[in-house]
Amino acid sequence: MIPASFEYVRAGTIEEAVAALREHGDEAKLLAGGHSLLPLMKLRLATPEVLVDIGRVDAMKGVCETDDGRLAIGSMTTHQDVMDDPLVREHCGVLAEVTAMVGDAQVRHRGTLGGALAHGDAASDLPAAILALDGTFTVEGPDGRREIAARDFFVDYLTTALQDDEVVVEVRVPKLDGDWGWRYEKFSRVSQAWAIVGALGLVKRTNGTIEEARVGLTHMGAVPVRASAVEDALAGNGPDAIADAAQHAADGTDAPSDLNATSAFRQHLARVLTRRALEAAAG
Amino acid sequence: MTATEAPTTGHVGQVRLRKEDARLVTGRATWTDNITPAGCLYMMVVRSPMAHATVTGVDVSVATDAPGVVAAYTGADLADAWQTSLPSVWQVTPDVKEPPHYPLTQDKVRFVGDGVAVVLATSRQAAVDAAELVDVTYDPLPAVTDVAQALKDEVLVHDDEGTNRCYSYHWDSGNVDEVFEQADVVVERRLINQRLIPTAIEPRAVVAQPEPTGGYTVFSATQIPHILRIQLAIVCGVPEHQLRVVAPDVGGGFGSKLNIYAEEALALALAQKLGQPIKWTETRSEGYQATIHGRDHIQDLAIAATSDGRIVGFKADIKADLGAYLQLVTTGTPMLGAFMYPAIYKLEAHDLTITGVFTTKTPTDAYRGAGRPEATFAIERMVDELAAELGMDPMEVRRKSWIAHEEFPYDTITGLTYDSGNYEAATDKAMALFGYDELRREQQQRRDDGDTTQLGIGISTFTEMCGLAPSRALGSLNYRAGGWEHATIRMLPTGKIQVITGTSPHGQGHVTSWSQIAADALGLPYEDVEVLHGDTAISHKGMDTYGSRSLAIGGYAVHEAAQKVIAKAKRFAAHLLEASEDDIEFADGTFSVRGSPDAAKTIQDIALAVFAAHDYPEDMEPALDAEATIDPENFSFPHGTHLCAAEVDTETGRVTIRRYVAVDDVGKVINPQIVEGQVHGGIAQGVGQALYEEAVYDADGNLTTGSLLDYHVPSAADLPAFETDRTETPATSNPLGVKGVGEAGTIASTPAVVNAVVDALRPMGVTDVRMPTSPQHVWEAIEAAQGGAA
Structure with a gap:
């Protein structure tokens, strides 16, 4: 749990941070809160030569x-x-x-x-x-x-x-103007752990119908994704359309397999969690 | 907290706040890693990144030249340092394969984490950096990651043994074939008791230091300072009297610190070689590879019964994955469960085969419960499966088959004598507390409603054997050590006492409990008792702490030593009071003359008089000190009834424990709060196996759950508030009436939880869910039962 040696640069301003990055190129990493980077460095999975600490740049807070x-x-x-x-x-x-x-x-x-x-x-x-x-x-x-x-x-x-x-x-x-409802269904193995799958349902409600629905999915691919097929199927419909629409939550995703879930199980979870998130958001 | 005010006498059976805790919770403990002798060198072990490979070269020259590095050694460099292999203590069969196991390997690496070289540097940082500079070349060999593959013997872990089969042990009793043929119903299952990683809060650490007067002191985060001293003396060739072993504050063990580890031997050998103190502390990820693992059994089981639900026979064919080498009790861990497959049931026939198998994985060894959780899981899961097959309530099957309280002492089919127990009482209490019938009604309602969240009820009416153990029994099993325990009581001139125990607490609270026992026995204030332990220079004799043995044997030894102090003090009292010894009575710390209550001496009076030694019997030494070495006549057999209500989300596979009721019978209780703590922690650890934890290896033999990020240890946030209660059926094998409690919760809870999960899903056709019963595994079980293609 001891990182490889590195140089430490504290940036006082955004300009100083940019200058430091420019000077050191891909050998440098920015240090923000450190909660992703430092564990990787302690395991020596990341070995940046220069850390540029931006923790005291007040212009980037608030x-x-x-x-x-x-x-x-x-x-x-x-x-x-x-x-x-x-x-x-x-x-x-x-x-x-x-x-x-x-x-x-x-x-x-x-x-x-x-x-x-x-x-x-x-x-x-x-x-x-x-x-x-x-x-x-x-x-x-x-x-x-x-x-x-x-x-x-x-x-x-x-x-x-x-x-x-x-x-x-x-x-x-x-700013979310109008009557928005939301629910993030985070499904993890133990409390305070990473999501196996997360589904964020965000719904704008108008006169009992869903004017607009958005679904963001966590851990369903290499990048976060929108379940656009679900979103499209819901626009202008009532909440009773959610169950069928959510069946498309995993469409087009490339869900990984890992120790916690196979790709197939992730796709299943995405459908269940999307339905639950949207039902709560629309309710 | 519900500490009661201390009465003047009668500490046993009362809550006393732990004497240990003020130091521990205010950061004033001394862990091994806090010990840094002047001039100490930091050791880093270079470990194999490959599961199985021939080592074709180890070059430490670049590392040796690195900044801060004092020396670096290969396995060959240190070959002469070892007088013998690291020990395996239990010769379970006459032909057991016991391949050599040295602290650094030379020929092959046999698991990811196997040590190939060491680097010594003046700082930990320098040692870590230099370890990366050791150049090891490997010629890869195929990994052997499961027992079925290993038993084909196509790839050998230890070439010289000619087989990966370490041992096969078979034992049966009763007419097995006849009982199974004539049984109305036989249920068979294969259950997987997965590999687990012990996660003590304090990682392992060792400091070995040469002493200016000759000899060495080894500080180690160990459960077994006494055994470590003997074994290190043998392995490193240090005369035993010149080796002092200290277990400072030790932060948990659960069996993982019940061992003689390569790093302990390396630190001592290098302190010998260099004449400087050597220090090593593992990181969590390193410990996950290099500290023993637990469980990892495949269980092929069969249970036989009559049509009305009376259990008559049990068969178990166990394949135990031992990993790459034999650690201290690797061979014996499955054997510790061998006698417990019949559990609380009156069987007519029993058939057991255990096959221990070498693989290219971290060695397995004793982990909280050690063999008994595996056996208990097997029988308690199978009783539930039998009940389902018969369409009976699983508690009803148990009631028909268990040993009735009036049948104790009971000789089991595996040759044990259960001295005491009352399964009916514990069960009745648990059922009432749980509200069993009400929960069954709710379960039925949810089934009728087709609720996506189903309710399951799981039962575990466990017993276990602990309190290792009668030395003769261990000898008859070719266990190469005894099971006695030792205590000394030193009477100080002012009437305070020091209790020196051979047990080695690492979280159990022996200082508190032993104080309660000694204070009551001698009629002393609780505060006047000091308990010393964990240093072979102070506690010269002991067999240490594991197997829930400390109270039933070590506590017994304290009690016995106190009786000897009283016997001596009584003679001094008779002399001082000018009375016949037969007329001296002892109560509440005072010796008095029968019939003359004014003629009395307190034990403190006697202590001072003996110290002055001006006037004492001609035939006595002026001393009250006493010691006792206790070899118990039997194991102890705690039991209890654990009931779990679990909700299973049938869509996501998530299991949530809603209620958990545990009624344990651990005999007489010294300190209820400590017992409750042991039960709570034990249940949590067993729930960890049931729901969360599994050490996973990939096909190449890499540990993919190599840190707490991937190895899921539950926290308080994942667990319900356990509801605990007790019955007290005294053990008859010791005068305190106590049984072990350290492992009971862990042994009991795993099958209770899994039985609940399966019970919830049974209407969907599910008959088993592989542990851990994770969402993935629950979903797979549902899909498989419903004909899906998970």
């Missing part, structure tokens, strides 16, 4: 409303601060609810939203939530800032669209 009516959440905001934030709770309660199911209390007080997302682990809960929310990532590199849609951000297993010299500065999510 939540504000943007001019275009969304919420911008600083990437270094801890999970606990996301959960407790009044703007998040008022306008995007689903994010607070999913975040509350990340890890355990210690993880939530140290781990950060941006860190968890930039790690790109399809087994972690937040990527599917940001995907279902059609969130975006504001990233900063040597050439300035750009915005990446969540659907483009998660590229492959532990791989994102982030370049080696880019930093996730903030994550933007919409």
Whole structure:
């Protein structure tokens, strides 16, 4: 449990972080809350030569409303601060609810939203939530800032669209206006463990029908996925359409097999959990 | 917490807060890893990443030159350090294969984690870095990962043995063929008792230090300092009197620290070689490879009964995966269950075969219960299957077949004598507490409603044999050690006492319980008793702590030593009171003359008078100290009735324990809170096997559950509030009337939970769910029963 030797650089600003990344290239890793990276380093599964600590960059912390009516959440905001934030709770309660199911209390007080997302682990809960929310990532590199849609951000297993010299500065999510309901069905082996499968159902209700449904699935492939066949089947229908629609939850997924579940069982779980999440969200 | 106020006498049977805890919960314990002698070198073991390979070269030259490195050695370099192989203590059959097992291998690696070299450095960091620089070349051989494959002997783990079959043991009694032929019903099943990894909170650690006066001190996170001392003396060739072994605070063991490990021998051998202290502490992932595993049996079982549900016969054909080498009790662990397959039932015939098999996996050995959980799981699962076959209530089948309380002492078909028990009383109490009939009604309702969440009720009316053990019985089984225990009581001049025990607690609370026993026996305040243990320089004699033996034997020894102190003190009292010894009475710490209540001396008065030694009987030494070595006349046989109500989500396969009721009979109780703690922890560990834990190897012999990320140990959040109660049927094999309790919960709970899971799913056609009864396994069982293609 002793990491290989590494150099430590503390960035005081976003610019310093970008500069450090630029200098060290793919030999450097950003250190946010450390709850994904440090265990990998202790097991020597990751051996970065340089750690760029962005834990004290205050400009990357906190939540504000943007001019275009969304919420911008600083990437270094801890999970606990996301959960407790009044703007998040008022306008995007689903994010607070999913975040509350990340890890355990210690993880939530140290781990950060941006860190968890930039790690790109399809087994972690937040990527599917940001995907279902059609969130975006504001990233900063040597050439300035750009915005990446969540659907483009998660590229492959532990791989994102982030370049080696880019930093996730903030994550933007919409304010959920209207009558939205949601439920995250997280299915794990023991409490506080990673999801075997997670299904986030997010439903906009209008006069007893489902105006819009979104389903984000955790751990159903190398990247978080949307169950678009389910979403399409539900738009404009009543809640009684959920059971049939949820049968398509695993369509087009490439669910992995591992010690906890075979691919076939994951697909089965995705269907069951999607149905339960949507029924709760629509109810 | 419900600690009662301490009365002046009568500590036994009362809750006393543990004397141990203030230190432990305020971070003032001394774990082995806290011990860092000046000039100590950190040892890192270079381990095989391959399950099975010929070692074609080990080059430590680059590592030796690395910063901070003092030395690095290969197996060949240290070959002369060993006087003998690491020990295997139980010759279970005359022809058992006992291949040599040295701390570092030379010819082949036989499991992932097998040690091939060591690096010594001035810091832990330097040692870890340098270990990566040791260049080992391997010529891969096929892994042998299951017993069926191993028994083909196509790939041999130990070439010189010519077979992977370590031993076969067969024993039957009664007319097996006739009983099974004439039985109205015979149910057969293959059950898998999966491989488990003990997870003590404190990893293993060892520090070996040369002493300036000659000799060595070894500090080790061990359950067995006394046995370790003898065995290390033999393996490393250190004269026994020049070797002191200390078990400092030890954070749990569950059998995983009941061993003589390669790293302990390496640390001592390297301290001898270099004349410097050597320190090693395992990481969790390292421990998961290099510390023993438990269970891993395939059980082919058959139970025979009459049509009205009376059990008449049981057959068990056990294939035990021993892993790559024999550790201390690897061969014997299945044998510890061999006598318990008939459990509480009055069988007419019993047939048992155990085949121990070498594979290229981590060695298995004793893990909480050691053989008895496997046997209990087998019989208790099969009784439920029999009941289902007969369409009877599973408790009804048990009632028809168990030993009635008036039949004790009872000689079992496997040759044991159960001294006492009352299965009816424990069961009646458990059934009432559980609300059995009400839960059965709810179960029926859910079945009728086709509820997606079904309710199952699981029963385990277990017994076990523990308190290892009568030495003659162990000798007759070719176990190469005895089962006695030792205690000394030192009377200090002011009437305080020191109790020195040969048991070696690592979480059990012996300091508290032994204080209660000694305080009551001698009529002393509880606070006036100090208990010393775990250091061979203080406790010169002992057989240590495992197999739920400490109280029934070690506690008995404390009691016996106290009786000897009283006998001596009585003679001093008679002398001082100028009375006949026959007229001296002893009660509540005071010796008085019968009929003259004013003529009295307290035990403290006597202690001081004996210390002064101005006036004492001519034929006595001026001392009250006493010691006792107790060899018990029998094992102890705790029993109990555990009832589990489990909800099974038939869509997701998730099992949730809703109620868990345990009524245990562990005989007389010294400290109810400690007993309750043992039962709670024990149940949790057994639930871990039933629902969560499994050590998984891939086809190449890699441990894929190599850390706590993948090996699922349940936490409090995963478990219900256990409801516990007791009946007290005293053991007759010791004057305290006590039985063991350390393993009972673990032995009992696994079948209770699995029986509940299967019971919930039985209407769907399910007759077994492989452990752990994970969502995947539950779903597979449902799909298979319904003809699906899971």
